[in-house]
Amino acid sequence: MQKVIIPEIADKQTDHYLTKKGYEVLTVTNPDEATILATAPDVAGIMMFVSPFPNELYAKLPRLKVLARYGVGYDSIDVDYAATQGVWVTNTPGANAISVAENAVTDIMMLSKRSFEVSTLMRQGKLSKAKGIFGHELAGATVGIVGYGHIGQAVAKMLSGFGVKTLIYNRTKRPTEFGEYVDLDTLLKQSDYVTLHIAATEQTTHLIGEKELNMMKPGASLINLARGSVVDEPALISALKSHQIASAALDVFDTEPLPADSPFYQLDNVFLTPHTASNTVEAGQNMAFGAAKMIDAVLSGQTPKWAVNSPQL
Missing domain, CATH: 3.40.50.720 (NAD(P)-binding Rossmann-like Domain)
Structure with missing residues (x-):
């Protein structure tokens, strides 16, 4: 069973969508570097908020295949470097x-x-x-x-x-x-x-x-x-x-x-305001479902619809 790390709020917003898809879902408050490493170094997919994802982190996560942004911007992730590590980066355009x-x-x-x-x-x-x-x-x-x-x-x-x-x-x-x-x-x-x-x-x-x-x-x-x-x-x-x-x-x-x-x-x-312009029930659900579907697409062997890079697989 492949492990995925997602924010707790996103798990609730999607009514446990990824669990129902058969993944081992590990929920955290905010998936930053320290939390990811402490939770599951063998994680396959992560739903990201806006915390930075350092390039050095990929070597510590050997099974990682996808970083799915809960939102639109992805400037906290070096998407080109992620591609060299064989990791898809996705976002949720229009969701918020x-x-x-x-x-x-x-x-x-x-x-x-x-x-x-x-x-x-x-x-x-x-x-x-x-x-x-x-x-x-x-x-x-x-x-x-x-x-x-x-x-x-x-x-x-x-x-x-x-x-x-x-x-x-x-x-x-x-x-x-x-x-x-x-x-x-x-x-x-x-x-x-x-x-x-x-x-x-x-x-x-x-x-x-x-x-x-x-x-x-x-x-x-x-x-x-x-x-x-x-x-x-x-x-x-x-x-x-x-x-x-x-x-x-x-x-x-x-x-x-x-x-x-x-x-x-x-x-x-x-x-x-503290980066809360997209904080509505509707936008949250759209972003959470969109990111969850991108994780499922990658981990089930499909090409994600909203990819922002092209991994070297």
């Missing part, structure tokens, strides 16, 4: 698109109304100051979407009912009725809200840095639900402190969880 897109639109609305600031002041008993804050209507604003995969497309569709102008930056111009394709500089200069939904790659590391932030309007806001590496954090902190841009909503960071001494905690113009 609606949930993340809804969170992006929610963040845009919160920033436009300055809801977080108002609520914080009210909790502090500063009612007069809270009542003195005025937000903006979203109607008539320009929203720039950076990255037009499943999530970016869902954001554009959702925003189509708000009366906004939507600008899109993406390397591939997919057909759309919900926005206009422009270059990144144009998007940054014209947008009132810039929302990031682009994959983390070497090419997109610090895609938004000091230069790009300086292009944005002083009243503009940045929303990042992609990956922390897409934004130059020190540059963003500086831009928020100096009010080079008005505000930000961040769900992802260079270091996760966000360190307790991060300057972001001291800023009143940034809304922070």
